[in-house]
Amino acid sequence: METKNLSSALRILSLLLVVSATCALAQEHRPVHFSGVLNDYSPLDSTISGSPYEMHGQWSLELHENGTADFLADMTMSDYGMTNGVLDATKGGQGSHTHHIRLTRIKITPGIVGCPQFATNPVTGGFQIMGAVSLVTGNGSTAPFDPTSPPTSTLHVCITGGNEVTYSNMTMTFGGPAAIKHFGSQPIHGVVRKPELIDEHR
Numbered sequence: 001m002e003t004k005n006l007s008s009a010l011r012i013l014s015l016l017l018v019v020s021a022t023c024a025l026a027q028e029h030r031p032v033h034f035s036g037v038l039n040d041y042s043p044l045d046s047t048i049s050g051s052p053y054e055m056h057g058q059w060s061l062e063l064h065e066n067g068t069a070d071f072l073a074d075m076t077m078s079d080y081g082m083t084n085g086v087l088d089a090t091k092g093g094q095g096s097h098t099h100h101i102r103l104t105r106i107k108i109t110p111g112i113v114g115c116p117q118f119a120t121n122p123v124t125g126g127f128q129i130m131g132a133v134s135l136v137t138g139n140g141s142t143a144p145f146d147p148t149s150p151p152t153s154t155l156h157v158c159i160t161g162g163n164e165v166t167y168s169n170m171t172m173t174f175g176g177p178a179a180i181k182h183f184g185s186q187p188i189h190g191v192v193r194k195p196e197l198i199d200e201h202r
Contacts, residue, residue, distance in 0.1 A: 031063055031197075031198045032063045032195050032198065033060065033195065034061040034159060034193070036058070036192045036193045037056075037057065038056065038057050038172070038191075040189045040190075042184045048181065050079040050094075052079065052080065053077045053183075054078050054079070055077050056075060057073055057075025058075075059071065059170060059172070068106060069103070069106055069108050070103065070104050071102065071103040071157050072100070072102050072103075073101045073172065075099050077099065078093045078094060078096040097138060097139050099138060099143070101137075102134050103129060104134040106129040108128075108129055109127060110127050111126070111128070112124075112158060112160050114156070115128055115156075116158065116171045123160035123161055123162055124160075124161070125161060126160030126167065128159070129157050130154065130156040132154050133151050133153050133155050133178070134151075136153055136178055143182070145178060145182045151177075151178075153174055153177050154175035155178075156171075157171070157172045158170070158172075161192070167195060168191065169191065172188050173185065173186070173188070
């Protein structure tokens with residue numbers, strides 16, 4: 001059993017090193033699955049109705065052998081009520097709704113140039129994907145802030161980490177209508193669970 005676990009760990013390490021170095025996944029390796037949760041707040045923005053928002057959800061990212069990736073996030077959002085015209089944190093949970101966001105077959109780019117950085121414990125490595133979203137919904141229907149088909153919003157996803165945990169952080173940053181009208185242009189932060197090889201028989 002220990003030999004099997006060691007072999008699996010070595011295969012994961014080998015594949016992740018290839019992703020970080022060249023993002024050209026070797027054909028002899030199986031794809032890699034990342035997943036995690038996101039929890040964040042958007043800032044107050046007078047141009048975005050309902051802001052600031054509280055955001056919670058889960059996300060997944062699958063790296064394919066051809067050097068592309070699929071990203072999916074499922075999230076809830078809610079805003080705050082007002083008391084005498086002032087935001088009141090005791091009145092959270094107003095305007096609750098859900099979103100499903102997807103990027104499909106987006107090229108993987110190695111490195112963290114252009115990714116959000118952290119003032120404390122800055123990340124030192126990782127990879128990223130960026131492209132037009134293939135899906136963005138509001139409560140299961142077409143999102144009112146981006147009703148075109150296909151959507152015109154963009155999404156920049158970074159998977160980054162440091163010297164103790166190679167892949168520890170996820171950030172997703174919207175562009176286009178999704179940023180201007182709803183999410184804002186700030187990074188939305190999440191955490192990475194450990195990467196897993198995808199079972200080719202599942």
